[in-house]
Amino acid sequence: MRVRFRRWAGTAACAAILGLILIACSLGGGASGQAVSGAEVTATEDAATASTWPVFGFTHTQYTVDYGQRQALRTARNAIAEKRVLQNQHIMGFGALNPEPRPGEYDFASLDARIDLIRKTHGIPVITLCCAPDWMKGGTPGRTDWNHIEVAPLPEHYQDFADLAARIARRYPDVTHFIVWNELKGFFDEDKHRWNYEGYTDMYNRVHQALKAVNPKIEVGGPYPALGGFDAPSELHGDWGNVDQRVLDALKYWIKHNKGADFIVVDGTSESDKGMVPDEFGALKKFSAVNAWLHRHTNLPIWWAEWYAEPARSGWPENKRLAVHAAAMMEFARSRTAAALYWSRQEERQECPEGCLWTNPREADGGRPSAMLRLIQEFARSFPRGTPIVPVDVSPASVRALGQADRIVVVNTQNESVKATIDRKAVDLAPYEVRWISRGR
Structure with missing residues (x-):
């Protein structure tokens, strides 16, 4: 899929600067090596509401509400906490530094801070187990090259990645939902011109086993492919475009060979290679069409780890943006989506990039909630799972x-x-x- 508002953690220099900021910020977690307790977290909603699964939520990315002006941070965090939603964080990149720079040497300070942020804003925490330390990918122990963030672990290190996942699960016992990897990054087989779904599934099964050994109640999902279109025949197509058959083949292999998965994870945009067809609202049928295809092939709950209803740099006015995204969430609710995570589009130097959830908290008057955040919260409140x-x-x-x-x-x-x-x-x-x-x- 095309690059959208998002992506990885930046350069090593940026990562080092971010690390210093995180250490200084008021949301810093426990010291490295110490588990962080979630027992003190309380929600403002009544017990019945707090116990329901909200379906809708968002993923924290490189920039979020973990540092900035004190009043702006308070404004943003209070707004997020008003209505409980899912909140997702990656273990490396997207605001988190390398959790295991050398084998057996751990640094969880930045991840602690993000999980603590989710707790303090009353989110239901989700962890995406991506990405992998450099030494698991053939890199030099102790060095983090952010240019290689999209590289998958080598097969001989699949178990090391599973062991890291288990350590993370023990560190955050209140986190009970884990997504394995991100968009099959690094798993494409250039020689075979298809996804290396055998390798991914091997890694997934090891992670699944390791997490269940920590707590059998933990739920683990995959494989999280990007559902892009392709100019070739596909069994899944409509007037909105098609889904690359190679991705469908990867999903079918994983469905057949995973060992005890708890949910299935996908990611996609409503935009086809030919644009938003037949139009911005008609293109949204792709989301429910994908869900229908998945329901035919598995009984697992369906998660959308990312979903995009708007082209990058669309220039849409805010009322159109909200209308299209609301219509997309209708598609998810109607087609029995178990979770839909919005990719937070905060940028460092922008007041509020297209589709942002809050204004820049690094500004004195920042941290103001956007209409997009309120829309996600209203859907979470009104259409929790099973409604x-x-x-x-x-x-x-x-x-x-x-x-x-x-x-x-x-x-x-x-x-x-x-x-x-x-x-x-x-x-x-x-x-x-x-x-x-x-x-x-």
Whole structure:
């Protein structure tokens, strides 16, 4: 897939600077080698709400709310904590330094800080087991070359990676959901022109076994491929484009040969190689089409570790961005998605890049929650896992609606005002408006 807003941890120099910042920041975790307890964490929601699985959430990336201006950090953290969502963090890169620079030598300070941040903002923590220390990839022990962050561990180090995963699970006993690796990075076989799904599955099974030995209640998922399109025949296609058959083959192999997986993980964009086809809203059908294909091949819960409903640097106005993303989340809810993690798009020198969740907390007046964060939180609150979807009587067809017993979310997909009828009630919607409506009992 194309590079989007995201990616890895930057240069070694940037990593060193980040490490100093993390040590100084107010959210620093426990000392290296000491487990960090989550017992002190309390949620503001009532017990019934706190015990439900919110489905929607986000992934912390290189820049988040772990350092910055004190008031801006307080503003952002309070906003995140208002409604409980899933929060995901990688073990290396994306704001975390090398956790095992040399065999048996550990440095968890930066990862401690991120997990502590998730706890303090009342998130349900998820850990992505990516990426791997350099020495597991043939590099020099004690050296971290961030240019090689996308390289997979060598087969002779699969067990070492599994052992590191187990140590991390013991360190954070309150984390019970782990994703193995990221987008099959480093697992493409150039000679065979396909994914090395045998190698990935071998590593996955070792990690799964190691984590279950720590705590049988831990849930482990994979294989997390990027569902890009390809100019070749595919068994999964529609007017929105297609999914590379080589990726589907990798999924089918992993489904057949994994040993006891708890959920299946994918990642993708609604944008095809030909753009957003047939249009921005029609392209979203890809998400539910992928889920339908997965449901035919496995009974495992479906996780979207990343999902993108907008082209990079789209230039869309905020109301259109929110409308398209709300419609995408409707697709996830209708097609029984178990988790959908939004890729946080914070950037160091920007006030609020396209699709950001909060304004830059390094600025004195920063940390303000965006409408995108509020949208994710509202979906998490209104459509937790297992919520029965109740039909909505809606017209015209340009208005989309999703309902449960108490609430409806409606989206005007047109850049013009619309007079709509929602459950036999007249509603005037502004261009691209997203509105939440209470259902009378």
